[in-house]
Amino acid sequence: MDLLNAIVALLNFVVIPATSYGAQLALGALGVTLIYGILRFSNFAHGDTMAFGTAMVILVTWAMQAMGIHLGPLPTALLALPFGIALTAALVLGTDRAVYRFYRRQKAAPVILVIVSMGVMFIMNGVTRFIIGVDEIRFDDGARFLINAGDFKAATGLAEGLAFRSTQALTIVTAVIVVAALFWFLNKTRTGKSMRAYSDNEDLALLSGINPERVVAVTWIIAAGLATIAGTLYGLDKSFKAFNYFQLLLPIFASAIVGGLGSPLGAIAGGFLIAFSEVGFTYAWKKVATYVLPESLAPDGLAQLLSTDYKFAVSFAILIVVLLFKPTGLFKGKSV
Amino acid sequence: MNPRNILLFAFVAALIVIEGMTASWNTALGILNMGLISAILALGVNMQWGYAGLFNVGVVGFVALGGLAPVLVATPPVTEVWTGGGAYRLILGLLFGVAVIALAIALNKRLAGRNRAVALLVVLIGGFFLFRAVFDPAVEVVEAFKPATYSNIGGLGLPVLLAWPVGGILAAGAAWVIGKTALGLRSDYLAIATLGIGEIIIAVMKNEDWLARGVKNVISIPRPVPYEVDLQADPGFVEWAAGFGVDPVTASTIVVKLLYAGLFTVVLLALIWASQMALNSPWGRMMRAIRDNETAAEAMGKDVTRRHLQVFILGSAVCGLAGAMIVTLDSQLTPGTYNPLRFTFLVWVMVIVGGSGNNWGAVLGGFLIWYLWIKVEPWGNQLMDLITSGMAEGALKSHLKDSAAHMRLLTMGLVLLLVLRFSPRGLIPER
Amino acid sequence: MSGKDNPYKDDRGNKDRSITRPGGGEMDFPKKGGSAKPAPGGPFLAAENMTGGYGAADILHDCTLTVDKGQIAVIVGPNGAGKSTAMKAVFGMLALRGGHVKLDGEDITALSPQDRVAKGMGFVPQTNNVFPSMTVEENLEMGAFLRHDDFARTMDQVYDLFPILKDKRRQAAGELSGGQRQQVAVGRALMTQPKLLMLDEPTAGVSPIVMDELFDRIIEVARTGISILMVEQNARQALEIADRGYVLVQGANRYTDTGQALLADPEVRRTFLGG
The missing domain is CATH 1.20.58 (Methane Monooxygenase Hydroxylase; Chain G, domain 1)
Incomplete structure (x- = not known):
């Protein structure tokens, strides 16, 4: 019984939150890694693209709620998501046209594009704040829980409750669908393959008649979609605050780099690795330990390795350790 | 310095003087003081990016670390x-x-x-x-x-000016650790390493109350200049101020700011002198040789990683020094205010706009961008007032008015993109 | 990569792999080029009186290359003779100041490389000529990117020509040996069903046995009616299979004849074939 309680506590406080956080990071890191693979620079504006996309979803959600449109037990934001993606894609395509394309034509050094993306980051950051403000916004509606802690206790008779929030379930399901669709697209479709080809060898792709502008446009659209989905899921799960999204840049970059920049599989693995270590290192293990260990060995303190404020430090430490032993990341980053 | 550059500096000086004549000398000197510190920050980042192409996106961390020094050095034990x-x-x-x-x-x-x-x-x-x-x-x-x-x-109770070099040393120490790790790897991972360490330093400063009270802030850190109230209480000063026809309160704030400006100017000039000397020394020529053709430099037996580590530490130390100066100017340490947008990316805007690789450019960028950073907000308010003047009262009008504050970030991004696009070498190009 | 002339290319020596990925392309993006004009008559490929270069100085001086249908033409010459440049000029990767390129009765001088691919030119660069992380089969598919018909038969033909590729078709091209990679590269170019196949030093860096095999395959390709234009370092072996040989020196034609005749010419032998 104690073992079961320990497992439930572990699921409740570590596995479920880390899985949904990991899924959000993975989606964010996929966007970063795609841009890195095809446009050859790390996009500092990705966090703010996520913020902008989420802001769009929130606005559409509010409009739908005002019109009385709901999705039953699911959050309305899910219905607003396609509109949010379309608006965000329009923004990044416009940005590409107005800003990045010039440098592409100049064959600019990638590091110049990184600096350019800083400028875009400032602008997007300002635009998002301009549109939706700096306050914290909660926009989840529909059913709160898939499994309620109280019901779980009553049904199983265990001392530990298991709460599975619907936003967490939604995050995991959506992430699985999106990742599967992305991999299918990259590996099976003509356009997807042309993107991989372009990432592998730009000149040969041009010789093969692949249109670079099309590849770049599709990449931006996918990145905008991934950013909006990741941002919306994060916002549903926690809350929306423009500055928090900017700060997500570090764990997202860390995920992408740990996995091996340019490798989509690596981005996913990196996302989960970072999320599980962040949660694992900052969780107070006392509860689980008291169930598993004999009473004499039970810890006196919280058995928390680090305060939750240091979760960034964890992602960073994991990153350094991986890079020290595998300088190209877990999945030898090279191409999309 | 060619006439064009002198003109550019004169333009920025005129902007500050105009601010003083039209608004108040108090705010103008405020802009000047932070402009001086911004120039120092930009010099630090320019050493790393301009001389060696090192991409430091953790400037905020070094600034914060430098800010720790006045607390540890100057506050009473x-x-x-x-x-x-x-x-x-x-x-x-x-x-x-x-x-x-x-x-x-x-x-x-x-x-x-x-x-x-x-x-x-x-x-x-x-x-x-x-x-x-x-x-x-x-x-x-x-x-x-x-x-x-x-x-x-607590601190050591030593004079606060001593904290400035200490701030530099603290930042240099952190830079040594980061550089050793990130530059030593087979391929260089400095950007992500600095991004991470910047966040970590700030997290430590916010959470470790034993160090500098965390988010509870440390206030009334000793200053290197007299206090306004003391000046106002000094009959000699009151009389002296009256000689200018200024009331003692205004006179005291301006004198204090001027004293700060004097101290900062000394530091800035010393740094410019040192960096110009370094740039024109054999060491500087070697740095440029490495930057322009690393393979050739390596073939000639230059230890590139070591040189990169050196310049990274130097640049970070300058950022730390600037961090200590900021805390001294404010006479308080508030870890919650260390925002990467303001202390990392804005400094990058200064360097790029001023001119990567050119010390005078970095200084100009520091002043100009800081001036804009301060002025864009009131300008945004005026613009919004103008736009909304014809509008009926309502949600849209109040939203637009509230949003004026965000014009700042937008403008900085726009300035950076415009300079990068149309004047990619910056206002004062390297050569 | 110094940015002396183009400030946008100035990376100040930065090589931070956590934010930038090196190895971008060198080629210009396709611009809307001119159109082809009918120009009947003459050889199948006629690149005549080509003059031009990259900067101010010309590399090619009045250089002429022609290939007839189903024939193999080989360009040889000392290092720096402009062999690869001549090839690039034919393919439209070099702006010509003078001369013209005609293919199959059309003047294509104004076309971009991509448009020339559509007109039936296939080009195999000397290096970086495969998509390393993609499988052999995907490499071939990318070769057929411009085709909208069913290219399964062409792929079968490529596999018939290079049976080893069929065995390795699920393997990433980057994991193959040098000779196999060259086969993938040639196969990729064949997927567009080109009328003219251009090879830039296809045997560079492969062993003599593999070289002989590659030459055999190239002859087979020519027998199917595809014209071949190639640059070769291994001049003697290449001229043996050449219907037409060009010896280029300093961007200009020095000797032009059949491969056998050039091999027999004592002057050519002494100067360019090492006795």
Whole structure:
């Protein structure tokens, strides 16, 4: 019984939150890694693209709620998501046209594009704040829980409750669908393959008649979609605050780099690795330990390795350790 | 300095003078003081990016670390936590932590294969728990002492000017650790490493109350210049101010700001002089040779990684120095205000707009961008007033008016993009 | 990569792999080029009186290359003779100041490389000529990117020509040996069903045995009616299979004849074939 309680506590406080956080990071890191693979620079504006996309979803959600449109037990934001993606894609395509394309034509050094993306980051950051403000916004509606802690206790008779929030379930399901669709697209479709080809060898792709502008446009659209989905899921799960999204840049970059920049599989693995270590290192293990260990060995303190404020430090430490032993990341980053 | 550059500097000077004549000398001098510090920050980042192409996106961390120095150096010591032994134990804990890491690094070099992994795990995990066992109780003792005023180990009670070089040294130490790790890897990972360490330094400063009270902030840090109230109480000063026809309150604030400006100018000039000398020395020529053709420089026997590490440490030290100066100017440390947008990316805008690789450009960029940063907000308000003047009262109007504050970020991004696009070498190009 | 002339290319020596990925392309993006004009008559490929270069100085001086249908033409010459440049000029990767390129009765001088691919030119660069992380089969598919018909038969033909590729078709091209990679590269170019196949030093860096095999395959390709234009370092072996040989020196034609005749010419032998 104690073992079961320990497992439930572990699921409740570590596995479920880390899985949904990991899924959000993975989606964010996929966007970063795609841009890195095809446009050859790390996009500092990705966090703010996520913020902008989420802001769009929130606005559409509010409009739908005002019109009385709901999705039953699911959050309305899910219905607003396609509109949010379309608006965000329009923004990044416009940005590409107005800003990045010039440098592409100049064959600019990638590091110049990184600096350019800083400028875009400032602008997007300002635009998002301009549109939706700096306050914290909660926009989840529909059913709160898939499994309620109280019901779980009553049904199983265990001392530990298991709460599975619907936003967490939604995050995991959506992430699985999106990742599967992305991999299918990259590996099976003509356009997807042309993107991989372009990432592998730009000149040969041009010789093969692949249109670079099309590849770049599709990449931006996918990145905008991934950013909006990741941002919306994060916002549903926690809350929306423009500055928090900017700060997500570090764990997202860390995920992408740990996995091996340019490798989509690596981005996913990196996302989960970072999320599980962040949660694992900052969780107070006392509860689980008291169930598993004999009473004499039970810890006196919280058995928390680090305060939750240091979760960034964890992602960073994991990153350094991986890079020290595998300088190209877990999945030898090279191409999309 | 050619006439064009002198004109550019004169233009920025005119902007500040106009501010003083139209608004108030108080705000104008405020802009000048932070402009001077911004110029120093930009010099630091320019050393790294301009001389060596090193991409530091953790400037905020070095600034914050430098800001720690005035607290640790200039604030009066909290003797009770030292006599009680808590602080000593705390230092002991920290030293132990460093020893564990040193041991791990040594083992990592000596051993290989499976042994290494096992030994490293044992040392690091065991070391971590031992460290916590020593450190945590000490922290509790220190933080329990008068939490409303202290809860930290206090400082050394030394003159605050001494904290400036100390801030530089603190930042240099952090840069050494980061550089050793990130520049030594087969391919360089400096950007992500600095991004991470910047966040970590700020997290530490926000959470470790024993160090500098965390988010409870440290206020009334001693200053190197007289206090306004003392000046106002000094009859000689009042008389002197009256001679100019200025009331003592205004005169005292302006005099204090001018004194700060004098100190900062001395530091800035010294730094410019030093960096120009360095740039034109054999060392500077070697740095440029490495930057322009690393392979050739390496073939000629130059230790590129070592040079990169050097310049990274130097640049970070300058950022740390600037951080200490900011805290001295504010005479308070507020870790919550260290925002990467403001202290990392804005400095990058200064360097790029001023002219990568050119010290005078970095200085100009520092002044100009800081001026814009301050002025764009009121301009945005005026613009919004203008736009909304014809509008009916309502949600849209109030939203637009509230949003004026965000014009700042937008403008900075726009300035950066425009300069990058149309004048990619910056306002004062390198050559 | 110094940015002396183009400030946008100035990376100040930065090589931070956590934010930038090196190895971008060198080629210009396709611009809307001119159109082809009918120009009946003459050889199948006629690149005549080509003059031009990258900067101010010309590399090619009045250089002429022609290939008839189903024939193999080989360009040889000392290092720096402009062999690869001549090839690039034919393919439209070099702006010509004078001369013209005609293919199959059309003047294509104004076309971009991509448009020339559509007109039936296939080009195999000397290096970086495969998509390393993609499988052999995907490499071939990318070769057929411009085709909208069913290219399964062409792929079968490529596999018939290079049976080893069929065995390795699920393997990433980057994992193959040098000779196999060259086969993938040639196969990729064949997927567009080109009328003219251009090879830039296809045997560079492969062993003599593999070289002989590659030459055999090239002859087979020519027998199917595809014209071949190639640059070769291994001049003697290449001229043996050449219907037409060009010896280029300093961007200009020095000797032009059948491969056999050039091999027999004592002057050519002494100067360019090492006795």
